[in-house]
Amino acid sequence: MSSTAVILLIIAALSLYLTYGIQDGWRRRYRQRQQKQRQQLELYRLRRQGDILKLWLRHPHGQLLPKAKPGQHLQLFSQDQQGQPLSRAYSLVSDCQQQRYYMLAIKIEAGGKLTPLLAERLSQGQMLTCSYPKGHFGPAVSLQNLLARLSQQPLKATPLVLVAGGIGITPLLPMINSALRQRRPVTLVYQARRRIDLLQHRKLRRFAAKTQLQYLPVLSQPDGNWPGRHGRITAAEVAQPGGKQAEYLICASAEMVLTLEQGLADLGCHKVRHELFSAAHSTQSFAITLGTAQANSLGHSSVLDALLASGVKVPYDCRGGSCGACALRIVSGDCSNVLQSEFSVGADEVLTCCVQATSALQLAFPYGAADAAADEDEQYPSPSATLPVIDYRQA
Numbered sequence: 001m002s003s004t005a006v007i008l009l010i011i012a013a014l015s016l017y018l019t020y021g022i023q024d025g026w027r028r029r030y031r032q033r034q035q036k037q038r039q040q041l042e043l044y045r046l047r048r049q050g051d052i053l054k055l056w057l058r059h060p061h062g063q064l065l066p067k068a069k070p071g072q073h074l075q076l077f078s079q080d081q082q083g084q085p086l087s088r089a090y091s092l093v094s095d096c097q098q099q100r101y102y103m104l105a106i107k108i109e110a111g112g113k114l115t116p117l118l119a120e121r122l123s124q125g126q127m128l129t130c131s132y133p134k135g136h137f138g139p140a141v142s143l144q145n146l147l148a149r150l151s152q153q154p155l156k157a158t159p160l161v162l163v164a165g166g167i168g169i170t171p172l173l174p175m176i177n178s179a180l181r182q183r184r185p186v187t188l189v190y191q192a193r194r195r196i197d198l199l200q201h202r203k204l205r206r207f208a209a210k211t212q213l214q215y216l217p218v219l220s221q222p223d224g225n226w227p228g229r230h231g232r233i234t235a236a237e238v239a240q241p242g243g244k245q246a247e248y249l250i251c252a253s254a255e256m257v258l259t260l261e262q263g264l265a266d267l268g269c270h271k272v273r274h275e276l277f278s279a280a281h282s283t284q285s286f287a288i289t290l291g292t293a294q295a296n297s298l299g300h301s302s303v304l305d306a307l308l309a310s311g312v313k314v315p316y317d318c319r320g321g322s323c324g325a326c327a328l329r330i331v332s333g334d335c336s337n338v339l340q341s342e343f344s345v346g347a348d349e350v351l352t353c354c355v356q357a358t359s360a361l362q363l364a365f366p367y368g369a370a371d372a373a374a375d376e377d378e379q380y381p382s383p384s385a386t387l388p389v390i391d392y393r394q395a
C-alpha cells in the first residue's frame with residue numbers, strides 16, 4: 001500500500017472518530033438542555049370527566065406559550081409525600097395552532113404515583129412546574145402531502161388513520177386538527193370502555209359531520225342507549241378506510257398496539273407507528289445491577305421503573321423515550337423494547353424507560369462519572385429548590 005493511501009486511511013479514520021465525538025457531545029448537551037428547561041404555568045381551569053382530569057394551563061402574565069407540535073407532551077414535576085421528586089409526561093390535547101394555553105387530559109390511575117396526588121392536590125390558580133413541549137410522535141413529513149396541499153388536491157395526500165385506545169386519544173386530537181387544516185383525509189378509530197370515557201366525543205362527531213374526518217368510536221362496555229359499534233376494534237376495521245397506502249398512528253396500551261400492529265402487517269399495511277401510554281408490568285424476576293446498586297424487574301413496567309423503585313439514583317426526564325436522559329450502557333444481559341423510542345442511542349446503550357429486562361442485566365453509565373453526577377444533581381433538586389420562571393420570549 002502506498003504512503004498516500006495510508007495517509008488517506010488515517011485521515012478517514014480520524015474524521016470518523018471526530019464526527020462520532022462531535023455527535024456524542026451534541027447528544028449529551030441535548031440531554032442536559034432537555035433536563036434543564038422548565039416553565040411555571042398557572043392552572044387556570046380544572047375539570048373532571050369520569051376518571052379523567054382536564055387541566056388548562058397558561059402563562060401567569062398572559063404571555064404566549066412556546067409553540068407545540070401535534071403529538072408532543074408536557075412533563076409535570078411534583079413531589080411525593082416524602083418530598084421525593086415525581087414527574088410524568090402528559091400529551092397536549094389543545095390545538096397546537098394557538099399559543100395562549102395548553103390543555104392536558106390525565107387519567108387518574110388508582111395505583112399510580114403521581115395522578116392520585118394530582119387529583120387530590122390540584123386547585124385552580126395554582127402554579128405548576130412543567131417542561132417545554134417535547135416529543136417526536138406525530139405524522140411523518142412527506143413531499144407527497146406537501147404537494148397535495150400546495151396544489152389543493154387533498155385526495156392525493158396519504159390518508160392518515162389514527163387509532164386510540166382509552167386515554168391514548170390525547171396526542172391524536174391535535175393531529176386531527178392539524179390534518180383537517182391541511183385538508184388531509186383522516187380517520188379516527190377510538191376504543192374506550194364507556195360513553196363517559198370518550199374524550200371530546202361530541203366535538204369529534206361535529207367535526208365528522210362537517211369535515212372529511214371519519215370517526216369510528218367503539219365501546220367495549222356500552223350502556224343500553226349506545227347506538228354505535230361495540231366490542232373490540234380489529235385490524236381489518238382499522239385498515240378498511242386507508243388501505244395499504246395510509247399512514248397509521250396508534251396510541252394505546254401495549255396489548256392493543258401489539259395486536260393491531262400484527263394484524264395490520266398481515267394485511268400489508270406497513271406505515272405503522274405507535275406510542276404506548278402504559279407498558280405492561282413485568283411478570284419475570286431478573287436482577288438489574290448498576291454499579292453496586294441492585295434492583296429487580298418483577299412488577300415494573302421498565303428497567304428505569306425498577307431502578308427508581310429500588311431507590312437507585314439514575315437520570316431520567318420524559319419517561320417516554322423522547323429525551324434520551326435515561327440512557328445507560330449494557331455491560332451484560334438482554335432486554336426488549338416495550339416503548340418505541342424516538343431518540344437514538346449508542347449501539348451498546350439503551351433508554352431504560354423503554355425496555356424490560358429479559359435476563360439478568362448489568363448496566364453502567366454511558367459516559368464519565370462527572371457527567372452522571374451532574375445529571376443526578378439536575379434530576380434531584382433539593383425539595384426546597386425553587387425553579388425560576390423562564391421568559392421564553394427570549395429563550
Ligand code: FES
Pocket residue numbers: 315316317318319320321322323324325326327343351352353354
Ligand atoms: S427518560 Fe426520556 S428517554 Fe427515557
